[in-house]
Amino acid sequence: MTGPLLLGVRHHGPGSARAVRAALDAARPEAVLIEGPPEADALLPLAADERMSPPVALLAHAVDDPGRAAFWPFAAFSPEWVAIRWALDHGAAVRFCDLPAAHSLAMMGDPTWSDDEDDDTDGDDSGEPSADGRRRGLRLDPLAVLAETAGYDDPERWWEDVVEHRAAGPADPFAPFAAVAEAMTALREAYGHGDNARDPVREAYMRLQLRAARKEHGDAVAVVCGAWHVPALAGKHTATADRALLKGLPKVKAETTWVPWTHRRLARRSGYGAGIASPGWYGHLFAAPDRPVERWMTKVAGLLRDEDHPVSSAHVIEAVRLAATLATMRGRPLAGLTETTDAVRAVMCDGSDVPLALIRDRLVVGDVLGEVPDGAPAVPLQRDLSRLQRTLRLKPEAAERELDLDLRKDTDAARSRLLHRLRVLGIDWGTPERARGTGTFRESWRLRWEPELHVRVAEAGVWGTTVLSAATARAESEAVAATALTEITALAERCLLADLPDALPLVMKALADRAALDTDVSRLARALPALARALRYGDVRGTDTAVLAEVATGLALRVCVGLPPACAGLDPDGAAEMRGHLDTVHAAIRLLPTAATSPAASVSPAATANPDGDGEAEADAGPTPAPSPTGSADAYAQADEVTGRWTAVLERLARRDTIPGVLRGRAARLLLDDGRLAEDEAARLMGLALSPGTAPGDAAAWIEGFVGAGGPGGDGSGGMLLVHDERLLALVDAWLTAVPAEAFTDVLPLLRRTFSAYEPGVRRTLGELVRRGPAQGGGAALTEAGAPGFGPGLDEARADGVLPLLDLLLGHRQPDDDLVGVGR
Incomplete structure (x- = not known):
């Protein structure tokens, strides 16, 4: 090595990760500097713990304001993670060299230092690039510029072609980094620091750290950082100038720890600035460098089979062939995610995007949740929460799942208390759902653990050191305020x-x-x-x-x-x-x-059988x-x-x-439902409300209150009331047909709102009753209560029309028989 080894990478790129490992194996540096907050240097040895399973993230938060926090995520295919593990495995010194989190957190929200909260782009921005290579917020996207220069309209596709699909490395393991450094140097000459006021400060601190490492280890130092920063680290700058840039920076007291992360939060749509569109796909490319397309199609087939889709081995073979053909036609070195997706849609999904959405969610993005060893630093509240999660067997999971609780059981009751206490603290790990079945002893929850909840736990730590004490203190404070x-x-x-x-x-x-x-x-x-x-x-x-x-x-x-x-x-x-x-x-x-x-x-001493089936009474x-x-x-x-x-x-x-019609009607309905109003009296009240002397608008309001949907259940049960009590339906029918033409337009919106809330089956039944009409062939049949009702008669002529077809289906009549005009 003739100087420090500058390895410019793309964050979360499996191709970059393989290239970094090859370069480190060839150079064997004594020290490795990683882009990240120096406060986390003491946490680096935990990366070698066998219980540490990426994706994980460094969480830094301000001690006095835990809500002011930032994450530095690492996946198994992240070049930085590969470099950390290589250094720990080979006994090399390893530490972080980016701007301290104490300064980064203090700069948050300050427009002087950033036009966007995502400060670490390095070609992996979450926004869509414009024609000049900039994304929303006027931040430069280097990949977009390079892809456009190469004739690509999609930066992701260009990066896959030139880096991710080059499984076999060149004879010179440093050549890819030299090429990337040359391209980034040209971009920096054209765009400067890309309108990011924070980058010059970060790069000044990186140079100071690099000088300190070279003073200790000479040139046997490797730096793994975003490719965008390589020209700034390779250029000539004085230490005095760098220290001047760092003078007077805002600062807060910060703490760091490792927290589990998810592939879903690595995805571009999550809002993380250095996110990627397909973490599950990239993880597959990193874990399966040989025959990646065949292995991917096998995964897809397994997922579809688990979801009861008919997928055979022949489907897998044909999908692999189609993906390879598409890659050849499009001039790509290997079938990428676009080609495999097109092949899966055509061969395994019969052209439908519905199962394809499942594949994207489960495989392309994925629900992988990392793990962190118990020895990682954590606030006392987090430790108590972790203890309760283990005791109650409530493991945090990235995938959304449902949890049904029976509060008569001690464990389920304790789970319910924990989830409700967390909601008091603003930690929405679980969302209450409508319980299945009946009984107040049932609860249903929808659980999903998001990495951001670690920040919520840190924020809630100001209320107490345990979940119970913190929730109590938070509730008391809210009661006073x-x-x-x-x-x-x-x-x-x-x-x-x-x-x-x-x-x-x-x-x-x-x-x-x-x-x-x-x-x-x-x-x-x-x-x-x-x-x-x-x-x-x-x-x-x-x-x-x-x-x-x-x-x-x-x-x-x-x-x-x-x-x-x-x-x-x-x-x-x-x-x-x-x-x-x-x-x-x-x-x-x-x-x-x-x-x-x-x-x-x-x-009551009455007991029911234990739902667990152990024979004990409960x-x-x-x-x-x-x-x-x-x-x-x-x-x-x-x-x-x-x-x-x-x-x-x-x-x-x-x-x-003097009470509005909608309230009078609703009061009558509530009394009727509770059995405190006789049906005859309800019919009398309706007759009075719909009498000719009542204004049509007021009468329609009474109908809405009496038979309209709404209320606590909102189930539209008023329709069933009209179905089963034809006297009330007849009263409504008689009033409606008597509404004057000039008033009908005014009451129509109110009536439509009332009856449109009924279930389709209820509306259909009411339509059949109205079509049947009053009893006795047009005369209103008087019931015992004196109210007209609807006759039970059928239209025999219409009923006769289906009998010949039924005879044919049942084999009672030959197909060539005359089916017209056949009576019963």
Whole structure:
């Protein structure tokens, strides 16, 4: 070696990684400098740990502001990772030489130093390049410029042809780097530092580190960095000038650690500046340098077979042949991702892009998640979370998966508490889903671990050293800071689900204080459902909710008092909003515990078989609740009073003419569903609402409230009500046919909104009833209630038309028989 070995690479390029390994084997340097934050030098020996499995990333965050963080990802096919492992395996000194993270983190968000948060491009930018080789944000994309110069319109395709598909290296292992350095030198002469204000500072620090390494090891030093930086490191610059560039840089206290990374986060679409479009494909090229196309097609076939697609060995053979033919026709040295994708689409997917999307997601990108040894530095909260994940057998995975929990089981209940506590801390590892089946003891979650969650854990570390203590402190802080009643009620619900008993007293006090001062019925109505949902989980989780029940019932009583006056004199928009409050309050009051459903009354010795099938009995109600404190009986008695008061409120709303039609109709419907309004009385109220003296718009609003979709379920069950009660359908039909032509246009949008929410089967059944028409061939048949209904008769002539075809299908009639005019 006649000087330091400058190995300019493309981050996450398998061709670059193989070339770096060959160059290092040939040069045998004593020291290797890697582009990365020097604060992580102490973490480099962990790369040799057998439990370290890439993809991994260095995470650096500001100690005083953990949300200010940056990642330096490494895959198995990253040249930097290959260089680190080579140095550790061969006893060479290895350290990072890029600008310290203390400065990089301090520069974040400062337009003086960066026009983009992604500071490390080196030809791998996430944006689309323009004609002059620049991408969005005026950042230079060197690969785009070189590809355009070579006559390519796709930088990825050019890079694959000249680097990734050259499996056999040249006789001179340093030749590729010399060529890349020459190209980058020409680009730097034309574009300078590419409008990136941070690059000159970074390169000045790299030169200082290179001088220090040469002073210790002479010229037996190798530098592995982005190819864009090679001309700056090879040029002549004085140490004095470099130190002047670094003088006065902003600085923060930073900490670094290794964290698992994913192939999905390496993908270009993830937003990482040095991302690549196909990490799974590149990983395959690196792991299978011989016969890569054949091995890739075998992987694709295995995936499609696992998804029940009929793929045979013949498909694999033909796909390989087609990919090779396409590469020859296009003048490429080897079939690339474009050719293999085209071949797979044509041969294995029958021209469909649907299975091709699965291949891209699972193989081209992939869900590989790396692993980091336990010895890696971590904040105390991360260590506690890792311990809980091992104890509860909840392994973080990059692939999205569903988790169904049975809260009657201790392990599942503990998993639920952990996931809810993490949500309190803003760590959304799991997203709650609608539980399958029935029963309040079921929970469903959708889990997916993203690398960014490590940053969220570091941020949450300011609240405590364990998940429980941190979630408790965060909940208490939110309770003090919250100003809206709905915020407090939502927080109380989260505290109960997360089982934070130490935070509940402060949250309950804040809730009671805010509820006592709030007089707006709409805000009270929005706050009540969260409390009712929280109470619903009390028995299963074994949480004492008597205090919460007292607050919830008091809130419900205030809603009962203030709702009727608030419903009078509303315009259509206000009435529509109040209808939503009516539905949510009704659903919430039905969930409030009464004397019959209190914990003392709900504990039953009845047991069900253990779902695990081990033959042991398991209490259906879960853990026995703690004894209720004094005053809880009064709370449950007050809940009984709320139910009666609410029924009286609905009856007043249903019969008061000054209330908007949509609210009167909805109140009548809720009473009917609860069995507190007789069907005959419901028909009478509808007859009054649809009488000739009622304005068509008001009548249509009443119909929307009574049979329209919406409410807590939003299931459009009003359609089924009309299907099973033909008296009500006949009333609606008679009113609709009597609407004057000049008013029909005004009520049509409201009616369309009402009936379009029904399920297709319900709409079809209603259409058949209307087509059948009233009974007795056109006369309205009077039922016992005196309301007209629809006759059950069939159109025999239309029914006769299908009988000959059925006879033919069943073999009762010959094909040449006359099928026309055959009666029954």
